[in-house]
Amino acid sequence: MATAAEHRTARAQADGTADEAARTAAYEAVFDAAVAADERIEPRDWMPDAYRSTLVRQIAQHAHSEIIGMQPEANWITRAPSLRRKAILMAKVQDEAGHGLYLYSAAETLGTSRDELLDKLHTGRQKYSSIFNYPTLTWADVGAIGWLVDGAAITNQVPLCRCSYGPYARAMVRICKEESFHQRQGYELLLALSRGTPEQHEMAQDAVNRWWWPSLMMFGPPDDESAHSAQSMAWKIKRHSNDELRQRFVDICVPQAESLGLTLPDPELKWNEERGHHDFGAIDWTEFWEVLKGNGPCNEQRIAQRRQAHEEGAWVREAAAAYAGKRAASNGEAR
Amino acid sequence: MTVTAGSTAALALGDDALVLSHRLGEWAGKAPVLEEEVALANIALDLLGQARVLLSMAGDEDELAYLREERDFRNLQLVEQPNGDFAHTITRQLYFSTYQRLLYAELAAGDGQFAPLAAKAVKEVAYHQDHAEQWTLRLGDGTAESHRRMREACEALWRYTAEMFHPVEGVDVNWKDLETSWLESVSAVLRRATLDVPEGPRSGAWTAGAGRQGLHTEPFGRMLAEMQHLHRSHPGASW
Amino acid sequence: MTTNDWPLWEVFVRSRRGLSHTHAGSLHAPDAELALRNARDLYTRRGEGVSIWVVPSTAITASSPDEKDPFFEPAADKPYRHPTFYDIPEGVKHL
Numbered sequence: 001m002a003t004a005a006e007h008r009t010a011r012a013q014a015d016g017t018a019d020e021a022a023r024t025a026a027y028e029a030v031f032d033a034a035v036a037a038d039e040r041i042e043p044r045d046w047m048p049d050a051y052r053s054t055l056v057r058q059i060a061q062h063a064h065s066e067i068i069g070m071q072p073e074a075n076w077i078t079r080a081p082s083l084r085r086k087a088i089l090m091a092k093v094q095d096e097a098g099h100g101l102y103l104y105s106a107a108e109t110l111g112t113s114r115d116e117l118l119d120k121l122h123t124g125r126q127k128y129s130s131i132f133n134y135p136t137l138t139w140a141d142v143g144a145i146g147w148l149v150d151g152a153a154i155t156n157q158v159p160l161c162r163c164s165y166g167p168y169a170r171a172m173v174r175i176c177k178e179e180s181f182h183q184r185q186g187y188e189l190l191l192a193l194s195r196g197t198p199e200q201h202e203m204a205q206d207a208v209n210r211w212w213w214p215s216l217m218m219f220g221p222p223d224d225e226s227a228h229s230a231q232s233m234a235w236k237i238k239r240h241s242n243d244e245l246r247q248r249f250v251d252i253c254v255p256q257a258e259s260l261g262l263t264l265p266d267p268e269l270k271w272n273e274e275r276g277h278h279d280f281g282a283i284d285w286t287e288f289w290e291v292l293k294g295n296g297p298c299n300e301q302r303i304a305q306r307r308q309a310h311e312e313g314a315w316v317r318e319a320a321a322a323y324a325g326k327r328a329a330s331n332g333e334a335r
Numbered sequence: 336m337t338v339t340a341g342s343t344a345a346l347a348l349g350d351d352a353l354v355l356s357h358r359l360g361e362w363a364g365k366a367p368v369l370e371e372e373v374a375l376a377n378i379a380l381d382l383l384g385q386a387r388v389l390l391s392m393a394g395d396e397d398e399l400a401y402l403r404e405e406r407d408f409r410n411l412q413l414v415e416q417p418n419g420d421f422a423h424t425i426t427r428q429l430y431f432s433t434y435q436r437l438l439y440a441e442l443a444a445g446d447g448q449f450a451p452l453a454a455k456a457v458k459e460v461a462y463h464q465d466h467a468e469q470w471t472l473r474l475g476d477g478t479a480e481s482h483r484r485m486r487e488a489c490e491a492l493w494r495y496t497a498e499m500f501h502p503v504e505g506v507d508v509n510w511k512d513l514e515t516s517w518l519e520s521v522s523a524v525l526r527r528a529t530l531d532v533p534e535g536p537r538s539g540a541w542t543a544g545a546g547r548q549g550l551h552t553e554p555f556g557r558m559l560a561e562m563q564h565l566h567r568s569h570p571g572a573s574w
Numbered sequence: 575m576t577t578n579d580w581p582l583w584e585v586f587v588r589s590r591r592g593l594s595h596t597h598a599g600s601l602h603a604p605d606a607e608l609a610l611r612n613a614r615d616l617y618t619r620r621g622e623g624v625s626i627w628v629v630p631s632t633a634i635t636a637s638s639p640d641e642k643d644p645f646f647e648p649a650a651d652k653p654y655r656h657p658t659f660y661d662i663p664e665g666v667k668h669l
Contacts, residue, residue, distance in 0.1 A: 067369065067586045074363035081566040082574040083353075083390075084395050086360070087383050093363050094376035098616050101369050105600040108582060114602065115579055171599070178620075184660040184669055189574075191663070222445050226425055230403025252668040272668075305364065315484070316421045318606035319477025321580060326476065327605060357660060368580075370601060370612040375613050 030058065035236055051235055054228065055165050056110050057126070060117045063103035064128035064175050068121075068302050070085045070096045072136040074300045081139060086183050089142060095178050102171040109167045122307045123221060130288065131214050132275070140200075140207035141194055142243035146186015149259075150197040150254070154179050155273065158335040159239035168237075187256070196260045201261075209256070209265045216280075219246040283323030341394030343409070345504030347547055348449070350410035351398060352394040353437030354555075355431060356382035366423050371510040372464060379429070381459040388452050397498055400564035404551075405556050413495035418530055422474055422484040424428055427494050428467035433520050434499045434513075436460045441508040449506070468524050477527025480530065489525065490533045497538035583609040583630055585616075587623040597626050606630070 029044040034041060043049055070093050080086035104114040120126040131149055134143065147212035157179065160172040193204035220242040232238040238279065240248075244322055250269075257264050268281035290296070354447035368370040388397040413431055418424045439460055442453035467528040500514040522532045543552070566574075580602040586595035598617040603609030609628040618621065662669055 067364075070364040070372070077360045077363050078357065078561050079565045081401070081569070081572075083383065083387050083400055085574055086493070087380060087387075090360055090380055090383070094380070094619070097366075097369055097372035097376070098619065099549035101373070101601060101616055102599055104369075105582075108600065113579070146544065174599075180669075181634035181660075184662060187662060187666075187669055188660045192574055196574075197569060199569060200572055206537055243491055248448075256666055256669065259663050309365045309367070310367075313371075315478070315480050316371075316474070317580065317604075319481030320473045320608065322474040322481075323477045368602075370603065370608075370616065373615040373619075374611065377619065393622075466611065469611065473604070 011196055013181050018094060022133055035164050038159055038162075038164075039234070040169060041164050042166045045224055050079065050231070050238075054232060054235070054237060057169065058232075059103055059107040059110075059113070059168055060126050061122070061128060063100050063107060063117065064121045065132065066096045066100035066103060068128045068132045068151075068306060070100075071305060072132055072134070072298075073142055075136050076139060076142050080141070089179050091129060092146070092182050095182065099175045099178070103168075104240055106165075106167040106171045118310065122303065122310060124303065125301050127292070128302075129218060130291045130296060131218050133298045134210070134214055137210075138203050138207060140190065140203040141191065141211070142188035143186045143204065144207035144211040144332060146182050146184075147190055148184040148186075148257070149218065150179055150212045152215045152218040152254065154183060155252070157247050159245075160241060164234075164236035181182075183263050185258070190260055190262065196198050204260075205262050208262050212265050213283065213287075216246055217285075219249065221244070221285065221288070235324070241250065247277050253277055339490070342460065344391040344449070344503050345389045346399070347503045347506070349386050349393065349399075350408050351414050351431070351435070352382040353386035354408070354410045354454075354558070355414040355427075356380075357558065358384060358414065358416075358427075360425075361418055362424070367506060371434065372373040375424075377455060378463050381456075381463065381482070384450065385456050385459070387533060392448070397524055401563045405551055405559055407549060408546075408551065408555070408559075409549065410496055410546050410551075411495065412552050412555075413499065415546070417490075417496065417554050419488065420478060420484055421470075422488040423491065425467055425470040425474060426485070426488040428463060429471050429521065430492060430496055430499075431523065432460055432463040432467050433524075434517055436464050437510065437513050437516050437520070438506075443514070445507065446505055451497060471530075472528045474528040475525070479483070485528070486535055487529055489530055490535060491534050492535035498546055499534075503547060580604045581630060583613070583628045585609075585613040586627040586629065587613075587617050588625040589623055591624060595625065598623075603628075 011023075011026040011030045014023045017023065028048065031047055031051075034045075039281045041051075050270060073089060073096075074093050075276070077086065077089050081090050107117060108114060118124065121128065125246075134147070154176060157172055157176055161169055161176055163172065184206070190204050190208070193200040195201075220229075223229060223241045223243045226242055229238065229241060233241070253264065254269065254271075267283045268279060270279055271277075272279045291299070294300075356379045359375050359382070362373065362375045362379075366375055379405050386400075387396050390399045404428060411431075413427060416423070416427060436457060436535040439457040442449045443457050444450075462572075471485070474481040476482070496517075500510045500518070502510050581604075582600055583606075584600050584604055585598045587597045587598040598613075601609065601612050602617055605610050606628060609630075610626060612629050613626045615622075618626070
């Protein structure tokens, strides 16, 4: 196999020819070699159109998930039961806004503006993680989201720190560092409830019962039904299959649940010595597809709030742009 | 209730920070632009940090925050005012952070019980004031709509600005000087933002010093009901 | 550009004295002043920086050293932002 450097030489030679097909082939060879050699693709590099659009779709969906994901937790900021918990929750929801920003920035390096992406979110043309279409009914849900939802997200995201696209990988490094605070605060919150009064313990168990299965769905459909998986793995946008990551997550959670003193709501969950993994029950994929289609408990509410915030903020964004325009104009005159 | 003697001042300053932090927390997920989600949360977190130190000087922070009745809160009426639109929130920030910065600078320079806290908090508050000023300029001198909204907000909240200078027992500053500096500072920002300094009264007919005496406005009771509900539903529980 | 489409700024953060500014990411802001403030909030919430540059396509703007205190100190006292703030029972793994 030729080295990346040799491919680059070939590409430089192809640049000199008028044969467009030869040029594209040479560029593609450089790209493929870079991916194969675990080099990072950077914004100004040539990349196949499908690679670009896959990344935009994935990064946008990820960014949207962060900002829609603020809502179920922000739902409890004003009711947090201690000042310490309130500070933690505010900092966490703030981080999610920050993560959304990092990710929109990464998407913008691919030539798609944030306004464009937000518009697609607001009009239902791009998706966000279905998990955020479930409601937060009690304070314990804040803990369950931290432990299970953020835990699943981390399992998904850690491999993305080595994603082939540089800006996405760098955003993920930053995000993963911050997410580990999120997961730990959730675990600690649940632990306090589990070891608290009987009512608190029950609240924690109820939350885990409701969030466990949707968390497992966060890894996406089974490998044989996943539309984009194979190509994404080849491009090293994805590093592990959905089912692989889901299994990893289950194996991690079982002992953590034991330490919490809480039960995972799956009677079929048990250690399989032969496989060296836990077996677990069948996931209700009908529910998954229904929620994805828009029939989850909160789909409409989440988008409506997002749109409302955006629309009600329009005059603020216009004012700041107008002010900047006036300053630029008067600076121009002064010169 | 374990409120130690001589804690009036800690409660007044602590409740200001606690209540304003709560109001800013209500913006989460609803800010006009993502960057402001982060900024407003930063300010809310600074204030909550201050509140926790101050309330702890007066007793147990959670007992004080969650188990007092409305009439026992000593915060200014200004900070409990509902968020309204972004112009109202920014105006509330401008009025309060200017006051807080001046007050904390005085406290930091002294050697009273609040000096250590104030020395640290005044840096945070300088940033809050800067944030409020930047937005006051942009909204005041932005579009016709933003100017109108900002003017309305400045006027609506003006009546809550006199109570800030009602002396607080245990806070040893020259309140008259503080008020003069505040008026100068706020007026200068408003003028730069092409806004008129409101002409209406700076206090209601019976409200001078009201918040400090435990007299609040109606929205405050609902705010407390939401804030305290969960904690009160589980007496004695730890979280 | 529509009236409310804020331009993009690149953010460079000096993590501590003695190191150069390094690229941290980007953000939107209507002008340089707000870009700096947004960058401070976004990229230095955990005390990651002592100085910031924001760069539009043509100009560079840096935070001035005398703004260091109000800009960066408040981030130092929020230990709950760091995972080590939380007590997790011994033996619990992968958290």
